[in-house]
Amino acid sequence: MGYGPEAVAHAADGKTVFVSGAVPGDTVAAELTEDGPRFSRARTVEVVEPSADRVVPECPYATLCGGCPWAALSYPRQAIEKRQNVVSSLVRLGHFPADEAEHLVAQTVTPGKPWGYRNKVELAVGTTNGRLTLGMHAAASDSVVKVKECKLLQKKFQGSVKSVSGAMGYLANSHGLQLERVGIRASARTNELEVALWGPSGPFPRAQVAKVLADSTKMTSLVRVMQKGPAKARKIAGVERLSGKGSWGERIGSETMRVSAPSFFQVNTAGAEKIVELVLEGLAPDDDDEAMDLYCGAGTFTIPLARRVGFVSAVESYGPAVRDLRRNLESARLDNVDAVGGDAGREFPDTDADIIVVDPPRAGLAADVVRQLSEQPARAIAYVSCDPATLARDLARFREAGTFKPVSVTPVDLFPQTFHVEDVCILRRA
Known part of the structure; x- marks a missing residue:
């Protein structure tokens, strides 16, 4: 498998061919869809001889919906392919010698169930025959697939997809609602379910929407996330509580956190717990340590670090997440954290850290952040990455700076049935 939904084959002349609808070991009849100078693309027309690793997907929508591109691949083989992609x-991108890369990367950790693991799904909004419909993004087009349930969502809440999409479809068409997407967050640990309605600001039938959704699903929170600006650069104009708590609660390890609808939180709670465990194990925090947590979000690493060290400098650029962080620290009764709102490069803490956590978005670390980290006297850095490509690029930058070197990379499968993988890389002073 490549780092994407397609399997990799080679033509007789050696050219790489990315084949959709295939898994490693398949013999397929495929139709060429793109023939470029460096690589080609094809789609499977018929599976002539199935691979030993081909399985029947648990989800009946797997071939239609874009959310489970690896669903036809056995779960043990998914773990192998994810490690190989790292x-x-x-x-290829970090220019590590092959034997060094093989030595660095551990076997993929699979912390939870291959299905029913997600605490969040988002419903796409489309139009069919002039009527608004809600469902999942289609695998091979911009259309929306109507589904009765999502097998990736925690089992207890899978039926909420049908309930929420039906209710919002009715409301949108009868009241002319402008919706861009609908988020559902659910926790089997706290029994909380939040529905978040994303769209532009303006008039909104708050009471009617709250009543219809309350009748259709057992939600604990209903919020409206209002956005402004062009489609590719949407900004949050405000979050309005329509009913219930106004935020979503989840328990991770021994901590209970509250997260607002716009804030990031790992979609796999069991996987997030494993990542926290790997980070703490790799950093070995001490009571006298000073820690730094960059791109800290709502506090997934900040809170357990603050329980174990003397002081934590935490930096987060996204306003809603900063507010969630401060609220979670107050609830945890922790006063040894300096929570700073701002860009990690511009607001880089003016301190000498002993241990550091960085958990950047998919774009990875900016070059100036790598430089500033490399000037720290810390004994170890834990780099949590959601993209092997930007991790490889940043590790090459660390190697060039010469202060820190990676000693381990552990892939953690937070996203079964997809090609995505989370990595925990531990770097120590060279």
């Missing part, structure tokens, strides 16, 4: 990125 190794390949280190070699």
